[in-house]
Amino acid sequence: MQKKEEKEEEIVFSKSIKYIQRKINDILNSVSTDDVEKIKKLFFKSNRIFVYGAGRSGLVAKAFAIRLMHLGFQTFVIGETITAPVKKGDAVVIISGSGETIPAVMTADIAHGLGAKVISITGKRKSEIAKYADVTLYLAASCSDVERKRYAPLGTLFEASVWILLDGIIADLLESKNENEESMRRRHATLEQ
Secondary structure, eight states, X not given: OHHHHHHHHHHHHHHHHHHHHHHHHHHHHTSOHHHHHHHHHHXXXXXXXXXXXXXXXXXXXXXXXXXXXXXXXXXXETTSTTOOOOXXXXXXXXXXXSSOOHHHHHHHHHHHXXXXXXXXXXXXXXXXXXXXXXXXXXOOOOOOOHHHHHHSOTTHHHXXXXXXXXXXXXXXXXXXXXOOHHHHHHTSOSSOO
């Protein structure tokens, strides 16, 4: 009996991985490379870069902030205790699957009002945060597949797609800045052995 249950679990695991990989590939293939270029240009023109997201989107935003810092960008996570105030000339990246989360919308509104450049990354093209954005990266992650609820529940497809998308932008910035892994490593945590 236990072997059958283990085999079933393994099958679900394998099916989930294959499903997520296939869907993320479709989602990322539809991202506008023109908008990615606009974002890169905003980063190079900005004094500082701020990131924001709630829940799992916030975790993705924090991972992106770490990599931006490794590339030498002055980067802050909105909501952390040591975050500087957003000012005109800064860029603010807001990640929200729905684009309607109240704190995300408020952040976009305030940043826009302060004169910062707002970049929204969302799964809803005509969302509230997109109204305040200078550039919106749209990830078509919502789907009505029966398998999605079983193999990629809730916002899994959006969050995983954004993580990979942002790592792709990091690779692009790495090249544009003539940086390499070694120069990034020098900005990495120095207290590790």
